[in-house]
Structures are given as structure tokens and as C-alpha cells.
Amino acid sequence: MLFDMRHLWNILDSLKKNSDLFWFLDYDGVLTPIVSEPEKAILDLEMRKFLEALAEKFKVVVISGRRLQELKKLVSVGKICYAGNHGLEISGLGVSLVLPRAKRVRPVVLKMCRELQKRLQGTAGVIVENKGLTASLHYRNVAPKEFAKVKKIFESVVHSYVKSGSFRITKGKKVWEIRPNLDWNKGMAVDWIIKNFDPEGKLLPIYLGDDKTDEDAFRTLRGRGITVMVGKCCQRSNAEFYLRGVQEVKILLRNFARGNSKFASVFTRL
Ligand SMILES: [Mg+2]
Structure with a gap:
């Protein structure tokens, strides 16, 4: 309610x-x-x-x-x-x-961030932020015509982690957050x-x-x-x-x- x-x-x-x-x-x-x-x-x-x-x-x-x-x-x-x-x-x-359950996710978060950075290199306005236990992709400054491409790359990078249930994505204000799927x-x-x-x-x-x-x-x-x-x-x-x-x-x-x-x-x- x-x-x-x-x-x-x-x-x-x-x-x-x-x-x-x-x-x-x-x-x-x-x-x-x-x-x-x-x-x-x-x-x-x-x-x-x-x-x-x-x-x-x-x-x-x-x-x-x-x-x-x-x-x-x-x-x-x-x-x-x-x-x-x-x-x-x-x-x-x-x-x-x-x-304690969150500690072991650091290397996986790092791997995802590196992959995102590599594949989004050259796309203006994207900020990939490694926050240790979580990560954020900020797209506030991405040109509208580039948005679909950024979204597609983001989804393909996180897909297997989300599908396996180890991570989840939450949406904020012009940001996608990658978070360990912990309760x-x-x-x-x-x-x-x-x-x-x-x-x-x-x-x-x-x-x-x-x-x-x-x-x-x-x-x-x-x-x-x-x-x-x-x-x-x-x-x-x-x-x-x-x-x-x-x-x-x-x-x-x-x-x-x-x-x-x-x-x-x-x-x-x-
Ligand atoms: Mg706030």
C-alpha cells in the first residue's frame, strides 16, 4: 500500500x-x-x-x-x-x-568493471564505478543516440551473473547498480x-x-x-x-x- x-x-x-x-x-x-x-x-x-x-x-x-x-x-x-x-x-x-557474505564478491565486481570499461571505451559520458562490493554504471551524460548501445553492452556483461543468481541489478537516477544478490x-x-x-x-x-x-x-x-x-x-x-x-x-x-x-x-x- x-x-x-x-x-x-x-x-x-x-x-x-x-x-x-x-x-x-x-x-x-x-x-x-x-x-x-x-x-x-x-x-x-x-x-x-x-x-x-x-x-x-x-x-x-x-x-x-x-x-x-x-x-x-x-x-x-x-x-x-x-x-x-x-x-x-x-x-x-x-x-x-x-x-561477511559480501566480502568474496570483490574480485567478481572488479572483473565486471574491467569488462564494462573495455567494451565501453570510447563511448562518451559513461562512468563505470567500482565500489568494491558493488559497482555502478552512470549514464546521465551519455548521448541519447548512444543509450541503446550502452544498455546492450551492460546487459551482455552482467547477464550471466544475474542469470546465475549471484548478482542483481537495481536502477537509480540515471544509474544501474550491480549488487551481490544477498538478502x-x-x-x-x-x-x-x-x-x-x-x-x-x-x-x-x-x-x-x-x-x-x-x-x-x-x-x-x-x-x-x-x-x-x-x-x-x-x-x-x-x-x-x-x-x-x-x-x-x-x-x-x-x-x-x-x-x-x-x-x-x-x-x-x-
Ligand atoms: Mg539518494
Whole structure:
């Protein structure tokens, strides 16, 4: 069942009274706008300040399809937990996990990436990203007339791995993700993190995501947390609430970070 989404501002006042929120924030499309080249998705200064302030008061997790090390580098905020590769790798706040079943896929992912790079060499705009446990093929900058060719090559490279059941493909915003076919997703990662940090379930999880892979987390948290789709209003989603974009996420975080005098100068500039 899909919710009739409401704007998150409808419950902002009651949310602000909550001192026991447990924050889960996706990175691309939530903390930074979607950009044409993934490495250019840089967290802006204000957003980082708000995240730092938020992490002083609450438990905060940044979760992403990006690999863990890259995510840590991009966000660069201490005192938060990072979940990379859709939660296959989790690190921070005293926790460290690489899903054991995922470790052995690295050489296979590397092989697929090399094959894709070789066969797509010379096709402008394609980015093949080896993320260790997973891989991505970004086609945002591929010319429309080249799209069918890229898709065909991608499908032929991954075909046998998908057919054998060892890998699966998920689609994001102008990206195909090659992921080990493990019974694990952002939703299960969120569940694992909650059990680890809040075994008695005292905190109220709030999850902000913008893409298809976040739907697993929205489903996991249905009925037990606040789920927020970031993007256009009322698209099909399992989230209960929405925000219109990164700017509104910033306003939300600002609301919760406010009151921390260390960050006062940032607030006055907004
Ligand atoms: Mg995203």
C-alpha cells in the first residue's frame, strides 16, 4: 500500500519537541543535489555545519549507495555512523561491519568493471564505478543516440551473473547498480543499526531518502518511524512524508541544529 504523502512541515512542530530522534540520511539527492558527475556531489559548508550540530544532539547515520570510504570522505563529520554500499559496510560510533557474505564478491565486481570499461571505451559520458562490493554504471551524460548501445553492452556483461543468481541489478537516477544478490538492503541495514544502537527501541527513527533503494528503508520503518521522500511531491513511494528538495532538507536540519551557539554564525547567514 502506498501512503497519501504529507509535507513534513505538517508535523514539524511536534517533531521539534522530540529529543529522541534517530536520524538516517541518504547522501545524494538528500544532503547534496544530484549532479552530472558523482564525484562533484560535494556537501556544502552549511549542510556540514548543520550535520555536525545535529550529531551533537542526536544519533545520526548517513547511508548511501556509495562505497564507505568515499562517503566518509565526502561527509567528513565525526560522531556519526556511515553506511556505504547500501549498508553492506557500516562504520562509526564504535561499530564496524562488512557483511561477511559480501566480502568474496570483490574480485567478481572488479572483473565486471574491467569488462564494462573495455567494451565501453570510447563511448562518451559513461562512468563505470567500482565500489568494491558493488559497482555502478552512470549514464546521465551519455548521448541519447548512444543509450541503446550502452544498455546492450551492460546487459551482455552482467547477464550471466544475474542469470546465475549471484548478482542483481537495481536502477537509480540515471544509474544501474550491480549488487551481490544477498538478502540485504538499506532497510535491513537500518534495522541492524537500530538493533545495535537502540536495542530497546526507545528512539524514534527518521529516514530521509530520494531514490528507489530508499524504499526498502521506508518499508522497514513503516509504522515505527518517520519516513520522508525528498523530491517531487506525491510520487509513488512508501514514505509517509515528503520534502521538496535539498533546500528543504537544509531547513529541516537547521531547525534541529538551532540553539547550538557554536553554529550561530551559520544561522544568521541563512
Ligand atoms: Mg539518494
